Amino acid sequence: MIKLNVNGRVHDIDVDGDTPLLWVLREQLGFTGTKYGCGVALCGACTVHVDGQPQRSCAIPASAVADAKIITIEGLSPDSSHPVQKAWLAHEVPQCGYCQSGQIMAAVALLAEKPKPTDEDIDQAMTNICRCGTYPRIRAAIHAAAGNSRA
Structure with missing residues (x-):
């Protein structure tokens, strides 16, 4: 047990x-x-x-x-109200959606460590694979969730 x-x-x-x-x-x-x-x-x-x-x-x-x-x-979050989840929807990140829960969990951890990540920070931390290739939208959503002006 x-x-x-x-x-x-x-x-x-x-x-x-x-x-x-x-x-x-x-x-x-x-x-x-x-x-x-x-x-x-x-x-x-x-x-x-x-x-x-x-x-x-x-x-x-x-x-x-x-x-x-x-x-x-x-x-x-019980109702998908976490800022990263909101940014994911606003930036229409998912295509097939299969990898997205893992992507979101990785992004949340990144933002907890680096609240205002650079593109390089995102590239280094986000090692999850997206077969649909939504990496530009993932990056934009992370910047949006962080409140970065480039979102």
Whole structure:
């Protein structure tokens, strides 16, 4: 039995400790906003926050985060009112949308670390893959959420 604090609520989960956090979130807890992409922590579709840091949940064993605070896209805001989510909509970032929850979680972490990021900061921090190529809109949305004048 593993205790996980997800989106502010503690859950007792009966899984093997080596089970990737991604599968616990999706299969045991029903947080399906976190997506499976590559399974090897490269694409970022599975990005969640663990103690405030963006982490690729497909590569983290559930037992490794038993004492951590985990936030998924569902826990970011109950009504999509987070400034990054609003900027994502205003800049029409999603196309297929598959990577977007991971992109948003990475952007939120970036803005927590650097409230007024430069283009270079964004390029370095946003390593999630978008197969639709919406990178210019992602950058514009991050600048907008930060209140940068270039948004």
